[in-house]
Amino acid sequence: MKILRLLRFQELTYNQKEKRLAASIKLIVGSKPLNLSLYKLALKHVSVAKETKSGIKISNERLEYLGDAVLGTVVAEYLFMKFPYRDEGFLTETRSRIVNREALNAVGQKMGLPKLVEAEMEGKIPFSFKSLYGDMLEALIGAIYLDRGYGFCKKFIYKRLIIPYFDLDDIIKTTANFKSKIIEWSQKDNKEIDFVLKSVSGSQRFKEFVIELNIDGETVGEGKGPTKKKAEQEAARMACEKLQLVF
Amino acid sequence: MKILRLLRFQELTYNQKEKRLAASIKLIVGSKPLNLSLYKLALKHVSVAKETKSGIKISNERLEYLGDAVLGTVVAEYLFMKFPYRDEGFLTETRSRIVNREALNAVGQKMGLPKLVEAEMEGKIPFSFKSLYGDMLEALIGAIYLDRGYGFCKKFIYKRLIIPYFDLDDIIKTTANFKSKIIEWSQKDNKEIDFVLKSVSGSQRFKEFVIELNIDGETVGEGKGPTKKKAEQEAARMACEKLQLVF
Structure with a gap:
């Protein structure tokens, strides 16, 4: 046809x-x-x-x-x-x-x-x-x-x-580097930011990290992931959304 | 290759x-x-x-x-x-x-x-x-x-x-008929449901209907769509989610 x-x-x-x-x-x-x-x-x-x-x-x-x-x-x-x-x-x-x-x-x-x-x-x-x-x-x-x-x-x-x-x-x-975005913002606005490792669960082979992001002592984001880096990105992404930071 | x-x-x-x-x-x-x-x-x-x-x-x-x-x-x-x-x-x-x-x-x-x-x-x-x-x-x-x-x-x-x-x-x-799901549920639970047309906007050619779904007088869903039927489905879908009705 x-x-x-x-x-x-x-x-x-x-x-x-x-x-x-x-x-x-x-x-x-x-x-x-x-x-x-x-x-x-x-x-x-x-x-x-x-x-x-x-x-x-x-x-x-x-x-x-x-x-x-x-x-x-x-x-x-x-x-x-x-x-x-x-x-x-x-x-x-x-x-x-x-x-x-x-x-x-x-x-x-x-x-x-x-x-x-x-x-x-x-x-x-x-x-x-x-x-x-x-x-x-x-x-x-x-x-x-x-x-x-x-x-x-x-x-x-x-x-x-x-x-x-x-x-x-x-x-x-501009893709996906929420962590550096948050750091940049905090330096400009003179805020204190802190990524806190809350827990690590799972087996030796498959871990899950939970990380909290605090800004001036207040929790604004939480992220989970198989690596610290990914959990931090996730927490930073949540914070970027809350703070309405645009890329 | x-x-x-x-x-x-x-x-x-x-x-x-x-x-x-x-x-x-x-x-x-x-x-x-x-x-x-x-x-x-x-x-x-x-x-x-x-x-x-x-x-x-x-x-x-x-x-x-x-x-x-x-x-x-x-x-x-x-x-x-x-x-x-x-x-x-x-x-x-x-x-x-x-x-x-x-x-x-x-x-x-x-x-x-x-x-x-x-x-x-x-x-x-x-x-x-x-x-x-x-x-x-x-x-x-x-x-x-x-x-x-x-x-x-x-x-x-x-x-x-x-x-x-x-x-x-x-x-x-079982796909997507949220409206009939809601009706079925209301009959079983003896609730009164009501789809209310709130507004119609847009030109003659392209309309947007907004429909509210009330259950026993309380608004539990709102839907928008190019036809009444789609707006109702949307409103019913929101209500199904709120009420946690599972298919």
Whole structure:
């Protein structure tokens, strides 16, 4: 079936609007769509979706659910390969800095999704909806995955999403070092901070450290972990949240 | 490179223990490993990992991070295809009933991971660690993904994980109907429940409903959503959590 689609007989049946859409998608994705209806669906925000007789709203939300998962996996692998010596905590944290609403929304806009939507919806854009382009980007990834398979989709995400739009050096500089953030803050604000080891449990082989973080004598965070370092990070993270320290 | 590995020259260098491990993995995965070291790593729980000179613990945690993502995507697609008329809320909820610690832990045990670990660790199993086999199953999926690629890994998850171990009919019967759960509970406990529409905002095209759930006059949940039904579900979900109603 994919072979037949690769031959692109479908294109012969495109109307003017569909031809323009296919051309725009080629610019964004890097290759002509095989199944254009998937991309049309990806651009269909729930706010413009019509309800069918049976009460189902056909919108891009299902594709968004799928694309979100695919994007998560591809970014997970990208970081896994790029940072062979970093632990899973670092990888998870770094991934969440790439795969989050605000970042994806900004990227969706830079990629040119607004123009695509304008053309497709003929002006009726639900501007009020905040993460519109982030959601749509995920739906687009879902459509690419179904249209072209995992390998193609992975290349798309690497080459046209992560590499051009994310400065990893910049992202990892600010990633996850909650302890140093707290120390920096305490020095500036002249606070006394103290990481206190409360307990160590477990066997010799598998230990669990519990560490409390006190600021000027008051406990503001507690962390558990298999190493002191991780427990401290956890306690510092909790404190950063409580104190609303932003990175 | 994969071609060379497919020719399996590596096997000639296996010692007795490695031969046994490769055979056991073939039983579980359905095919001999190409790169055995990935599977060895997948079985290395952090509690038995040794620290290297540079202070890095080589354990299965990184593979677990990767496998968790791959599993999430494969299950997402499986449900996407199986339920073409269900919305993303249903799909997300159903997925979380498959991809969760307890379920995966049980499946990992049924699949025969304990025997594999026993052989590999020569008895030194960290029994104290609760989700050991669920974590290990995710790490195994990460190893299969790296060893054999996405397509193979997807087939493994479909055929040897979802289909044999999860009764989807049973799972969806109890999925996500928080509203009916609350109603059922109220009838049994003779409580009066009331879903109150508090506000509708947004444009004609994109509405947001806010619904409050009162039980015997007291507000126990509030939900927002693009339809009344979703807002009610959300409110009922919050109430179920507060009341600690278990499914």
